[in-house]
Amino acid sequence: MSVLNRFLRYVQIDTQSDPHSETFPSTAKQRDLSNLLVVELQEMGIADAHLDEHGYVYATIAGNSNKPNVPVICFCSHVDTSPDVTGANVKPIVHQHWDGTDIVLPDDPTQILRKNELHDLENQIGNDIVTASGTTLLGADNKAGVAEIMTAAWYLMQHPEIKHGDIKILFTPDEEVGRGTEQVNLAKLGADYGYTVDGEAVGTLEDETFSADGARITITGVSTHPGYAFGKLENALKIAGDILASLPKDSLSPETTQDKEGFIHPVHFEGIQEQAIIEFIIRDFTEEGLKEKEDMLQGIVNEVLQHYPGSSAQLVVKEQYRNMKKILDQHPQVIENAIKAMKRSGLETTARSIRGGTDGSRLSFMGLPCPNIFAGEHAFHSRLEWVSVQDMEKAVEVIVNLCKVWEEEA
Template sequence: MFDENYKFTAVDRFLKYVKIETTSDEESTTFPSDPKQLELSKLLVEELKEIGMQDVEMDEYGYVMATLPSNVDKDVPAIGFIAHVDTSPAVSGKDVKPVIHKNYQGGDIVLPGDPSKIIKADENPELKDMIGFDIITSDGTTLLGADDKAGIAEIIDAMNYLIQHPEIKHGKIRVCFTPDEEVGRGTEKFDVIKFGAKYAYTIDGSTRGEVEIETFSADAVVIKFHGKNVHPGYAKGKMINAIKIAANFIDMLPKDRLSPETTEKREGYVHPTSVTGNETETVVKFIIRDFDADKLKEYESMLKELAEKAVANYPGSSFDFEVIEQYRNMKYVLDQHPQVEAYAIEALNRLGIKPIKSAIRGGTDGARLSYMGLPTPNLFAGGHNFHAYTEYIAVQDIEAAVKMIVTLAQIWAEK
C-alpha cells in the first residue's frame, strides 16, 4: 500500500526539532511552564501550513492545532493525533547534538560526547531487533528528545503523505501538539470541544508495535504532622518534634512491598516524594498508583492508620490527611469504545508489525483526555530510555510510525 518512492521527511524534521530546547519546568506556575517551548510550537505552525494543512493555529497557551479535511463523501468520525513539544526536566535538553549510528551491528553504543554514557546491549534487549538499523542518540551530554519530538515529526510526515496521496481515503483528521506533558499539565488548557475529534491517539509510546490502552489510576496524598515547638534549651517534657513524628511514620512503611523499588508489571505502589518542615509542622507528600482504582482506597487507608499510630506515639501531636485525585485508568473509558484499539491493532497487522498490548506504569495525556470525553490510547513513537542521556530511536522505527498513522487513518475511513 505504501508508496515505495515516497521520501520520508520525519527524520529530517526530528533532527531539527531536537536542537530546539523545550524543557518544561515543574516549579513554574505559568502556562506553558517555560516560554522556550513556544519556539518549537511556532515552527510547527509554519510547517503545518507548508504541507497544506488547514485551520492551523497556535492559541494563547501554546497548543498547536490543525485540520486535514475529509476526502470521502460518507460520514466518518473525526480522529485526532496528539504529541507534546516539551522534554523532561530530569536531564538537560539544551544544545542537543544528535548522532546517527548507521547500520548498527550489535553491541554497546558509546556516546561520543561523554564516553562514560553507554547504551549497553545487555540492558536494552530491544537492540537485538535493530541489527542493520540506523540508530539516533544524543552525544551523551543531554537527552535526545525522542519523547516526544519523534511523535510530532511522525504525525506531520503522515499528514504530508496523505496530502500528497489523495487517492488514500480518510475522514477528517485533527492534529494537536501540546506543551507541558512532562510536568503533568499537558491537558490543563486543552479544549476538547474546539479540537473537534471524536477519538484520538497520542503518538508517545516506545517500542515498535506498542498499543497502550491502560494506565495506572493515581492519587496524591498530603499528610501534615503537627507538633509543638519550644526553645530547645527549655524543651524537656514540652517539645513535640513534628520531624520525629514524620520519621516514625515513614519508618513504618512496608520495606519489601508497595514501593516503586519493589514492584513491577501490574503491582501498585505507595511512594513518598517529599518531606518538608520543622519541629512545628512537617509535611510528607505521596503519590499512590494502581491499575485497580479501588486499591487506591486501601493504600490510603493504610497510610492513615500508620499516621494515627505515629501520632499516638507522640501524645499531644496531631495530623491532617488530604487525598487529591489525579487521574484514572483510561481502560475504563476505552473499554466502552473497543474499535479505537481494534483499528490500531489492524493497522499494525497490515504493516506486518506485531502488536504489543501493554499497560503503562504511569499516566499519559490520553488518560486525562479519555475522562474529558476524548477516548485516547497511546501508540508507539519508537523511542527508548526516555528522560535519560542514553535515550535512542531508530530511523526505521520513525518511518514505521509514519506508516502506522497513515494506515490507521485509512482504516477509519474504510470502517
C-alpha cells in the same frame, strides 16, 4: 523533510516542563517548539494550524472522502520533556547501521547503551539509533511522536489520492507534570476518537494505564528553642522521617513492583522544624487498589503521630487520572482499527498496560476515547534515552494507515 530530520531539529529545542511552576504552560520555552510546529503545519498547507493562549497546537487536515460519516480522528503528542533530566543543549547523535556493540556516549563515557541491559535494543542491530551525547536526555519522549505526526501530516498533504476523513492534530504542553489536558478545548478540537503517539517498542498498543492520585502530608510539629526543648520539642522533620521510614521496604514501591502491582512513592520533601511536607504519587490499576494504598498511608501517619502527642498531620489526596481501559472497552473499534493499521504496516500488535499515564488517560474520560500507539522511544527520562529511525518511520506508516482504515470502515 524526513521524520529523522524533523526529530533532530525538535530535540535541540529545550522544552522541559516544571512541576513547581504555577503558570500554564509551566515553562514558556515549550512555546518555542509549538510555534515552530505551527509554522511548519501552515507551510504544508494546513491553514487552520494555530497556537492557542494556553500553549496547545490545533490543526486540521481536511477530509477528502466521499463518504458522509467518516469519524474525525485525532493524533496527539506532547511537546514537553521530563523534569527528571535536563533537556537543554541536547546534542543528538545518529549511530548508523548499529552493529550491536556498546554505544558509549561521548560527553560522559560512563553512560553506555548495552543491548543486554536496555529493553528492545538487541532487536535493533542494523538499524540507525539516535541518542543524546551523555549529559542530557534525548527528548524522544515525546518528540519522536511529534515528529511522526508531523511527517504523517506532510505525507497526507502530499498524497491527496489517499482517502480519509477530517484528521485533527493536537500537541499539548505539560504532559510530563500531569497537566497535559488541563486546558484542552475538546469542543474546538472536534474529534470523535484519538490516538496518543507516545509509546515504546514498535508494534505496541496500550489500552490500559495506571489510575493515579497525588497525596500531600502536611505535618505540624511543636517548635521551641532547642536549648530549652526538653520534653517540649516535636520536630516536624523527624516526624516526616518516621513516616518515610515506616513505608514498606520490600513492596509497594516503584523499585519493588512490576506488571499490575501498584505503589506508594514519595517524590518531594521539604520543611523546617515546625512544619514539613511530603508529597507522594499513588498508583494502581484499579480505584479500589488506590483506596487501599491511601488508607495504608493514613494508617502509617496515625501510628507515627501516637509518639508525638502535640503534633498533627493532614493527608490530602488529589485525583490525577484514571485507567483509560474503562472507557476504551466501550469503544472496541478504536482498538480494532489500530490493530488493522499495524497489520497493514507489517506489524504484529503487542497489547500492553502502561505503568504510568498518557494524555490519553484524561482525554478518554473527557469524552475522547484515546489509546496509545508506539513512537519508538526507549529509556525515557534518562541520559540513555534512544530511538530507532526505522521505528519512527514505521510509526509514520501506521498513522497514515490508521487514517485509511477509519475511512474504509466508515
